[in-house]
Amino acid sequence: FIHILCVGFLAVSSEDPFLTSSSLPTCLPFASSQSVPLPFPMAHGTTTLAFMFQGGVMAAADTRSSCSGLVACPASQKILPIHSHLVGLTSGTSADCALWKRILARELRLYQLRHGRRLSTSGAAKLLSHMLHPFKGTELCVAATLCGWDGGETGPGSRGETTKNQMTELFYVCSDGTRLRGMLFSVGSGSPYAYSILDQGVHWGLSVDEAKSIAREAVYRATYRDAYSGNCVDMYHITSKGWTRRNREDLKEEYYREKERRKHEKTERRDVTFSD
Amino acid sequence: MALEDVCSFKERPVQHKWFSFSSLGDAAIPFPKSDYYNLRLETSENNCGVPLHFFIPPLPHSSSFINRPLSSFCPPKNSMTVQRPFRLAHGTTTLGFIFQGGVIAAADTRASAGGLVACPAVHKITPIHSHLVVTSSGSGADCMLWERILIREIRLYQLRHGHRLSIRATAKLLSSMLHPFKGTEMCVALTLCGWDNGPKLIYVCSDGARLQGDVFSVGSGSPYAYGVLDRELRWSLSKGEAISLAREAVFRATHRDAYSGNNVDLFHITAQGWIHIALHHIMLAVKMCDLSLLCHYYVQ
Numbered sequence: 001f002i003h004i005l006c007v008g009f010l011a012v013s014s015e016d017p018f019l020t021s022s023s024l025p026t027c028l029p030f031a032s033s034q035s036v037p038l039p040f041p042m043a044h045g046t047t048t049l050a051f052m053f054q055g056g057v058m059a060a061a062d063t064r065s066s067c068s069g070l071v072a073c074p075a076s077q078k079i080l081p082i083h084s085h086l087v088g089l090t091s092g093t094s095a096d097c098a099l100w101k102r103i104l105a106r107e108l109r110l111y112q113l114r115h116g117r118r119l120s121t122s123g124a125a126k127l128l129s130h131m132l133h134p135f136k137g138t139e140l141c142v143a144a145t146l147c148g149w150d151g152g153e154t155g156p157g158s159r160g161e162t163t164k165n166q167m168t169e170l171f172y173v174c175s176d177g178t179r180l181r182g183m184l185f186s187v188g189s190g191s192p193y194a195y196s197i198l199d200q201g202v203h204w205g206l207s208v209d210e211a212k213s214i215a216r217e218a219v220y221r222a223t224y225r226d227a228y229s230g231n232c233v234d235m236y237h238i239t240s241k242g243w244t245r246r247n248r249e250d251l252k253e254e255y256y257r258e259k260e261r262r263k264h265e266k267t268e269r270r271d272v273t274f275s276d
Numbered sequence: 277m278a279l280e281d282v283c284s285f286k287e288r289p290v291q292h293k294w295f296s297f298s299s300l301g302d303a304a305i306p307f308p309k310s311d312y313y314n315l316r317l318e319t320s321e322n323n324c325g326v327p328l329h330f331f332i333p334p335l336p337h338s339s340s341f342i343n344r345p346l347s348s349f350c351p352p353k354n355s356m357t358v359q360r361p362f363r364l365a366h367g368t369t370t371l372g373f374i375f376q377g378g379v380i381a382a383a384d385t386r387a388s389a390g391g392l393v394a395c396p397a398v399h400k401i402t403p404i405h406s407h408l409v410v411t412s413s414g415s416g417a418d419c420m421l422w423e424r425i426l427i428r429e430i431r432l433y434q435l436r437h438g439h440r441l442s443i444r445a446t447a448k449l450l451s452s453m454l455h456p457f458k459g460t461e462m463c464v465a466l467t468l469c470g471w472d473n474g475p476k477l478i479y480v481c482s483d484g485a486r487l488q489g490d491v492f493s494v495g496s497g498s499p500y501a502y503g504v505l506d507r508e509l510r511w512s513l514s515k516g517e518a519i520s521l522a523r524e525a526v527f528r529a530t531h532r533d534a535y536s537g538n539n540v541d542l543f544h545i546t547a548q549g550w551i552h553i554a555l556h557h558i559m560l561a562v563k564m565c566d567l568s569l570l571c572h573y574y575v576q
Contacts, residue, residue: 192499196528197507221503265511269376 045228047190047219048078048089050147050170051198052183053206056239057147057168059087060215062190062223063232063248065094074231075248083108084242086121086148091187092141092175100142104128121148121169122181129179142175143187147238168238190222190229197221208237212246220251367535369497369526370400370411372469372477373505374490377515378546379477381411381469382522384497384530385539396538404430406549408443408470413494414463414482422464426450443470444488447478451486458484465494471545497529497536504528519544519553 048061061078064071076094080101081087088104090097107127111119119127125146132142150167172180172187184202186194197218206214216233223230235246370383383400386393394416401411402423410426412419429449433441441449447468454464464482479487479494491509493501504525513521523540530536542553 192532193503193506195532196500196503196525199528199531200504200524217507218503221506224506225499225502269511 045190045226046078046091046188047186047194047222047226047229048091048145048188049184049186049191049194049198049215049218050089050145051185051202051211051215052168052170052204053202053211054204055206055208055211056149056237057170058211058215059089059145059147059236059238060219061089061234062219062229062251063234064223064228064230066228071230077234079234079236081236081243082124082146082148083112083118085118085151085238086124086146087236087238087243089145089147089187091143091145096140096142096175097144100128100132100144103131107131118151120150121146121171122150124148125171125173125179125181128173129177132173132175133177135175136177140175142173144173145185145187146171146173147236149238149240149242151240167240186218188222188229190219190226193222193225194218212237216249220254223251224255367497367533368400368413368495369493369501369529369533369536370413370467370495371493371498371501371505371522371525372411372467372491373509373518373522374475374477375509375513375518376511377513377518378471378544379469379475380518380522381409381467381543381545382526383411383541384526384536385541386530386535386537387416388535393537399541401541401543403543403550404446404468404470405434405440407440407472407545407547408446408468409543409545409550411467411469411494413465413467418462418464418482419466422450422454422466425453429453440472442472443468443476443478446470447480447486447488450480451484454480454482455484457482467492467494469543469545471547471549475545493525495529495536497526497533500529500532501525515544 045066046062046064048059050057050059059079063075063078065073065076078090078094078097079087080090080098082101082105086108088101090101104124104127108119108124128144128146132140147170148168150169170182170185172178172182172185184198186198198214201214201217202211212235215235219229219233223233230251232248232250234248237244237246367388368384368386370381372379372381381401385397385400387395387398398416400413400419401409403409404423404427408430410423412423426446426449430441430446450466450468454462462482464480466480468476468478468480470476477489477492479485479489479492491505493505505521508521519542522542526536526540530538530540544551544553
């Protein structure tokens with residue numbers, strides 16, 4: 001764990017006076033040493049999703065942390081705010097994700113202090129991708145979706161006039177080197193179930209309430225079918241004013257409501273005779 | 277085929293159409309004929325005593341196996357595996373669900389082999405008899421074979437006993453026929469969709485699973501289809517709504533899954549039998565709905 005930390009820092013900022021005097025080894029982790037055997041097989045079960053629409057970016061995720069069959073935590077937080085206008089959704093190993101989110105937050109804050117403006121989401125994604133690059137081929141597994149609003153406070157004027165909101169950005173960054181910009185992403189074991197719901201309903205002209213309900217429905221459907229997703233749903237909405245968080249909602253209620261409805265249908269069904 | 281069995285037409289085993297081991301040039305080793313498939317159904321007196329002459333490829337654990345030459349079914353333990361020409365991929369989207377108007381079975385029509393679309397117009401839904409249809413997933417060759425075997429067995433039962441085997445019994449029969457192949461590389465996942473005193477939907481898999489339910493979707497595109505189906509499936513759907521829901525579910529799966537695509541095949545099974553949905557009843561005047569056209573329709 002210590003080795004990962006130090007190599008990460010060295011790769012990022014060579015002019016940092018604190019680290020050049022460190023005596024920690026500079027080799028890549030796990031390059032020639034035996035891998036530490038994992039105590040249990042890691043499972044990357046989750047459902048996270050994010051999409052852009054006219055009202056900003058909507059991000060939603062479930063809250064179950066699983067550990068190959070055990071629900072390690074039913075109330076974990078997979079959407080981590082990085083700064084007031086950037087939110088990261090995490091999937092993969094939760095330990096790695098929490099660490100890298102903190103490293104990213106630190107680097108973005110340092111950038112802001114040094115340069116007087118916030119780094120754009122595209123820049124943050126590129127930074128994260130380059131920071132994760134030395135770990136390609138190792139067992140690090142981070143699949144983050146960065147959702148942000150680029151303010152352009154003191155930036156060049158060309159960003160000022162936009163017809164569509166080009167200020168919202170959505171990037172998917174993965175520890176195997178992928179870095180993709182898009183309008184809709186869903187990551188995790190429950191993502192196929194969510195994708196079909198999102199593909200059906202997401203379009204640019206959604207209202208905020210419609211976007212919330214479709215995000216919630218997509219996470220609910222994924223938790224319904226996927227064993228590694230479940231418990232509650234978290235939703236964040238990112239706009240020009242920053243991110244706002246909706247109260248965490250327990251999907252158990254929705255599940256029981258649906259169960260009641262199906263039970264009701266079954267009793268109706270028994271009354272109907274099987275005619276043509 | 278069925279008729280010659282009923283008439284006890286004794287063919288020499290080496291000339292049997294399937295699994296002719298004489299072609300392997302090894303007629304010397306006697307093959308145990310009657311063990312595996314002595315499917316004696318309940319009224320064995322009526323059953324002319326003809327066991328299923330089904331020659332199973334030698335399985336690795338059988339003792340007569342070690343001396344056999346290399347066979348393409350299951351390689352012997354102490355020789356090299358036959359190299360596959362391409363990686364078998366089980367990419368497909370098939371689904372079936374029950375509603376008040378019967379059973380709907382839908383599937384895409386793409387057969388993939390690794391990254392190649394081997395055939396863009398394959399029929400994954402096969403009628404077994406007038407009230408039973410089976411959707412197949414897994415290895416295309418295995419599925420086609422087992423569908424034919426199932427058709428044969430169901431027909432034989434009907435001829436011997438004068439009534440049709442129930443769908444639950446059909447599923448049990450299929451499952452027990454597939455059981456000896458558990459642990460081999462055979463991969464067959466069939467969903468029996470039919471009507472006998474009510475709509476029935478049973479999923480049978482070569483792993484041994486046999487499940488009855490109200491909605492099943494099988495294949496690499498199945499999670500995408502499940503998302504759509506779970507959301508909108510109700511008992512009280514009308515026929516038109518059910519058909520468009522099935523098409524929508526397959527469409528969403530083909531949109532995201534690389535191994536599913538091309539067209540959608542739809543069957544509707546009611547008490548009167550199965551109907552292959554010809555789309556001039558719905559919207560378009562083609563037999564199998566072309567998904568690229570559907571994409572334009574949905575986008576608008």
